[in-house]
């Protein structure tokens with residue numbers, strides 16, 4: 001038996017270049033084992049590229065990646081990691097039962113009962129050919145194969161995008177139960193911010209191929225404030241921009257709103273004369289994610305827990 005690594009993912013200066021263009025660049029972070037982590041970012045941010053490297057489908061052009069303590073180049077990671085690709089590739093001519101049998105034959109830790117339960121709860125006939133299933137049914141079979149493998153790390157590329165709301169609710173419940181019962185780590189890319197907020201306790205935000213934010217949700221959210229008030233001319237007050245990190249700001253008429261990372265206490269607005277003429281309130285996770293994605297040039301925020309220590 002191997003000693004379990006405390007880190008499910010350790011990326012160090014990871015990069016991927018297609019021809020002359022970097023799709024992923026200087027990506028360094030670590031993800032503690034047992035977390036449910038969302039990877040969020042606009043189209044083309046580099047999410048599938050990262051997941052493809054982690055799934056050994058793509059070779060990195062730079063840097064290092066370790067999964068569950070094992071270098072991604074080592075075939076030993078194959079047993080420990082399952083990957084559900086965005087297009088859910090399966091053999092269309094196999095029946096559902098044959099697909100699960102293949103999973104059993106390829107995976108020493110295969111759990112047939114969990115795989116069958118997932119398929120049956122969606123009323124997907126075991127004797128149906130995969131090529132005749134609907135998109136959502138195929139996703140369910142692909143989920144069954146990924147879960148049946150009983151991986152330590154589950155990589156999911158937009159897993160819920162073609163599921164109906166009932167199936168989404170059921171499979172996200174199953175995912176959370178799996179994590180709680182077996183300590184599985186999940187990394188899932190998603191554009192559904194409500195789903196991210198509900199399911200995930202760790203976040204990675206990519207934009208333009210670079211990591212913009214990383215860390216536990218319960219540390220990232222309190223690191224931000226939403227400030228609104230009277231603009232100074234057509235600008236956000238200098239007292240804010242000079243003392244705090246402004247992620248995103250807007251001025252509309254005589255009002256401004258800004259999502260900031262306070263670098264110290266913020267003066268509160270009590271209405272008293274001489275008081276700062278603005279209000280500050282905690283933003284929602286969705287407000288933070290949208291601002292962060294809209295502002296790829298804002299300073300990155302990588303929380304201490306997600307920092308990858310580089311070798312001295």
Ligand SMILES: Nc1ncnc2c1ncn2[C@@H]1O[C@H](COP(=O)(O)OP(=O)(O)OP(=O)(O)O)[C@@H](O)[C@H]1O
Nearest residue numbers: 018019022023041042043044045046047048049050
């Ligand atoms: N095989 C390829 N050849 C050339 N460029 C590619 C290739 N695959 C991806 N790219 C480019 O790399 C960048 C990152 O793509 P990637 O698919 O990783 O983004 P993503 O964040 O997963 O996007 P989406 O949310 O749209 O799925 C994009 O600019 C894309 O055009």
